[in-house]
Amino acid sequence: xxxxxxxxxxxxxxxxxxxxxxxxxxxxxxxxxxxxxxxxxxxxxxxxxxxxxxxxxxxxxxxxxxxxxxxxxxxxxxxxxxxxxxxxxxxxxxxxxxxxxxxxxxxxxxxxxxxxxxxxxxxxxxxxxxxxxxxxxxxxxxxxxxxxxxxxxxxxxxxxxxxxxxxxxxxxxxxxxxxxxxxx
Numbered sequence: 001x002x003x004x005x006x007x008x009x010x011x012x013x014x015x016x017x018x019x020x021x022x023x024x025x026x027x028x029x030x031x032x033x034x035x036x037x038x039x040x041x042x043x044x045x046x047x048x049x050x051x052x053x054x055x056x057x058x059x060x061x062x063x064x065x066x067x068x069x070x071x072x073x074x075x076x077x078x079x080x081x082x083x084x085x086x087x088x089x090x091x092x093x094x095x096x097x098x099x100x101x102x103x104x105x106x107x108x109x110x111x112x113x114x115x116x117x118x119x120x121x122x123x124x125x126x127x128x129x130x131x132x133x134x135x136x137x138x139x140x141x142x143x144x145x146x147x148x149x150x151x152x153x154x155x156x157x158x159x160x161x162x163x164x165x166x167x168x169x170x171x172x173x174x175x176x177x178x179x180x181x182x183x184x
Contacts, residue, residue, distance in 0.1 A: 008055070008056070008074075009070065010072055011059065011072060012129055013059040016127075016129050016130060020047045023104070027048045030046040039063065041062070043061065082133055082163050082166070086133035089137070090136075111125040123136055125166045
């Protein structure tokens with residue numbers, strides 16, 4: 001069994017489509033409008049994010065009982081640190097992960113630094129339209145028994161790490177960059 005799609009709310013379906021299709025390069029699979037019998041509509045869009053999995057977004061418009069405004073970020077709305085609720089997209093190799101990071105920087109997406117999250121390497125960024133935290137990751141090794149035991153797998157962290165993981169250490173590094181020759 002596998003996940004087919006994850007669905008989120010949005011207040012701006014057009015800006016969401018622009019970010020996910022144009023900046024992230026996710027093809028639109030479906031963009032539909034539900035005509036609600038109670039009145040109003042729901043715009044519903046699905047983006048192909050690879051591996052048979054999609055991300056979907058819904059924008060509710062003038063549907064009785066559904067608030068016109070709500071916080072789409074999940075984390076902010078619940079008052080928990082950024083990154084508590086996030087979704088991760090897998091790259092197959094460390095080189096593919098770095099290549100994807102460079103592609104996003106060149107698409108003017110603000111991304112965080114590569115982080116060693118043994119057994120993963122990851123970088124984070126925020127959806128600027130909906131406030132969702134996203135991650136690209138690659139697994140560097142298979143988990144072992146001690147990885148499944150929280151008494152053996154402990155490490156220091158901070159709220160600052162959670163809040164700022166999607167920010168570059170040096171914003172000037174976020175300017176358009178060329179990939180290393182080996183990755184071209």
